[in-house]
Amino acid sequence: MSRFAVDLSLQEIYAMEDKECLQFLIQIRWGSAETSRCPHCGSISNHYFRPLERRWKCRACDRAFSVTSDTVFAARKLKLQDIVAGSLLWINSAAGQPALELKRHFDKTYNTAFTLQHKMREALVRGYNVGLLSGDIEMDGAHASGKDSVARRGRPQVSKPDTKDTPVEELQAQIEEASLTGVAQQKRRNQRRKNAAKNPNAPRDPVFGTQFPADRRQFITVRKRSGVRGYGAVVSKVAIARAEDAKSLTAVISDFIAKGESFLNTDGFGPYDKLGDDFLEHRQANHSEALVGPNGENNNLAEELNFRMDRAEQGVYLNLEPKYLLDYAVETAFRADTRRMPNGSQLQIALHLALNVGLSRYWRGFTHGRHRKEELTHPHPAPARASGPAKGRNPRSPSSGRPPR
Ligand SMILES: [Zn+2]
Structure with a gap:
């Protein structure tokens, strides 16, 4: 709530000249304004900077690189200011931010907002707190x-009657009745039965023995x-x-x-x-x-x-x-973990990871239908299907199953 909690605003980011914004990201990526690391050969030096291209030429291998080469933002279409502003808007939402909200703040497409947020999340998954x-x-x-989130653990969810004088038998009967006649309860049971039939090997609750829905x-x-x-x-x-x-x-x-x-x-x-x-x-x-x-x-x-x-x-x-x-x-x-930090520091940590974990493994080519094929679970990742059509596909194209109109 204090003034300390806010030390970077959207206005400040959009007031930056292109050069200042570049400088801001250089500092976050390499922690230095003069020295950078060539992503092609790994040599760390004060590489030749070409101000017109805003790229460096490596002193060791002669190849060129930019501040977003070999990062989750590689081959970006967004301006640097937009990347910083979008990330800040995402950081500023205290409990999380739907992609639709970022799209509305940001005046970009839904896919752009969704992919930007997910690239930031990927940076955290691969780079944040990775040690023991x-x-x-x-x-x-x-x-x-998963669906059915209220009926957690498979127990019937019945509100507790609050009278102390009701006999136990009557309470039991009330609970039975509520769990038998409630339309919602009936639906839940049917859903659970369907899920069980679909997936007989689905995991069970180790204590209650009930079978989990497939998406739990x-x-x-x-x-x-x-x-x-x-x-x-x-x-x-x-x-x-x-x-x-x-x-x-x-x-x-x-x-x-x-x-x-x-x-x-x-x-x-x-x-x-x-x-x-x-x-x-x-x-x-x-x-x-x-x-x-x-x-x-x-x-x-x-x-x-x-x-x-x-x-x-x-x-x-x-x-x-x-x-x-x-x-x-x-x-x-x-x-x-970063709840006590001002938003500028939170942004710097997240962006530092986004600029240092390498190319995006999960979101490069997402809008062209290249989706992640695994679910990152313990003890080992599980194969996962795409849950819908490729984002950004043309609904009239023959691949949608309908002839083009
Ligand atoms: Zn090099």
Whole structure:
């Protein structure tokens, strides 16, 4: 809320001359105004700058490169100012930003806004917090994506009657009735049955045994406590799994945490029971009794990130496709970790990664139908189909199945 939270505005970006904007990005990419790194041969030097082309010629290999060569923005069509402004607008939205919103602010096409945002997310997925965590670590899982999000865990969702005098039998009957006659409940059950028939090998809830819908995923959070009271977590990492079971959790732990140097804090959810053995200590809070155990055991910071993810999914993005869930989850983790920074610093971190993780693996050629073929889940990526026609296709072209009119 303070003035400190805002140190870069849209006006400042559009007031930049082309040269100033270039200088801004050079500083963010290489951390220096004079020295750059040739993306072709890797030599670091004060390469020859050609001011008219706004490109460098490498002193070692003679090849030319620009500030966006070998970055997620390579072969860009947008002006540099537009890239910086679009990224800032995306950063400024506190809980996430739909592509339609950016398109409206930005006066570009939907595809341009969508691809720009996703390139920024890709930079975070591939570059942000990629090392191992150690210290006081919290871990938790939550359901994400998929239809039927209210009926999480397969339990009938019935509002609790609030009278204390109603006999137990009558309450039971009420619950039965609500779960049998509700049209929504009926629909849910049918949907679940259909999903089960379609996909007999779909993962099951490790505790309740119910089969998950095909598009349900688990969002697994790992957070490091700051150790300062009231300051919350300092580093967050997230993973997506088909089920919060021992196999996925073991993979997440070995990818994310230096076990021998860490304390593990989780809830009492079954699959965690045997995972704490290699840690210095495993503290579990039994959530069926209280949020905090008798000796202060809790994983409330991990829960907090789950709530952030829920709010982004239900309040901003509305419908997250499982294939891109990790991208949105990492975005949410980034927003949580940088929550105390002014927006200019947040932008610099995100742009630094976008300019240093190399070419875009997932979004180059997206508008020409080149879509990601995998879903980034733990323990290993899963193949994923495109969920719709290629964005940007001509609906009248023969490939749409209809003859051209
Ligand atoms: Zn070179």
